Amino acid sequence: YMLPLGEIIRKHGVSFHCYADDTQLYISLRPDETYKFTKLTECIADIKNWMTRNFLLLNSEKTDILIFGPKTSSRKNLEYSLTLDGCSIKPSSSVRNLGVLFDTNLSFESHVSSICKTAFFHLKNISKLRHMLSMTNAEQLVHAFMTSRLDYCNALLGGCSARLLNRLQLVQNAAARVLTRTRKYDHISPVLSTLHWLPIKHRIDFKILLLTYKALNGLAPQYLSELLMHYSPSRLLRSQNSGQLIIPRISKSTEGGRSFSYLAPKLWNNLPSIVREADTLCQFKSRLKTHLFALAYT
Template identity: 40%
Template sequence: MSMTDHVKATIKSVNFHLRNVYRIRRFITIDSCYHLVRTLILSRLDYAHSLMFGTSSKDRKKLQQLQNRAARIVFRTDRYHPSAPLLDRLHWLPVEKRVVYKVLLLTFKCLNGLGPSYLTNTLAYYSPVRSNLRSENKQLLQIPRTRRTYGDNAFRAAAPRLWNAIPTSMRKCNSVCAFK
């Protein structure tokens, strides 16, 4: 199972909209272009982000190139201009980090009763066998064993691994806004 077909469809759709935005870019302000790109392009790149976890680096690279191109269109720079400073100015995370962020946000929502029940049921808090361990109060999640590489990319295995890697202060947040 791969997301290659989804990535190809996304690339096709985003390229169509990027060409249209590029054609009208000189007639609109940076602010208008930013909102237009956020609405038309980033919404398509963000669609099904949690499913993109663990996809091939080739697919992620293609999506990153689209995001870089969108940032260059917003600021009207040439294609050889480095995109990292542009992404920073726009406050956009790179594609790979956006995927991790979306998985962690969905995990937070599931643990606080805001996520779908079918995902909430796959998560369980880690309870150590012995008492009085430091890991007892860290709100860690139990990582299930998987047999295949694809199983490691499933939400039930990936979410606990990512959740356990973030600082304890983030795991103990009370609201979605504080977690973001």
């Protein structure tokens, strides 16, 4: 039913992603190319007309605009507003996209703050019930209400500042203390090791490497697979069959260093060959967790 929507968007030369009834349109432009916003406005007008003809509603209250760009005055000079059903929609400082808060700098500050706030709220409630729960049941609650939030879309946090990751690590540490009834000032690493919980940074690496394995084996979307290229030396070397990937050059580690096209090959090449050469996804996950667990606690 939604297939014609893609044809309408492509006709205007606008890029897009669709997930169920959630559609994101995006264009790339320079500060002096504001005329390209007209293309986006016309595309949205066509989408609204098509939806009206097909008895669908384009919800103006759930339509957001977000402008990404470097931290310069040029982005502030980009002014674009969309009029939809008599409502003027202006660019927001942050927008929720499939449960993740994106901000204009892609710092994920708002997203991490939201995770911490929600996780500590649930942990407080679990701590009140902890004395009535068995270890197994308490751990199920922690995974359902906290670990699931820490792991959700955490590949986006690859390359983020240590300060942000430490905030999430404090959440995991607090959950481990409540679950095992560990005192506040006791060292937490042995507790996490006993629970077989990977620390936050290694959980992020695990997710990125899992996506990398899937992309290399035809189990991921094509647009991810296209970002990875196998390393082929110009002359015969022992490394030519090692399964390594090409790491692209980047100009800024704070921006390009966080991209999947850079971070995935970098992490992949650092894996032992026995992990990279796993025959199945299940085998890869098992070997990868064992490898990361050894890095974290030995």
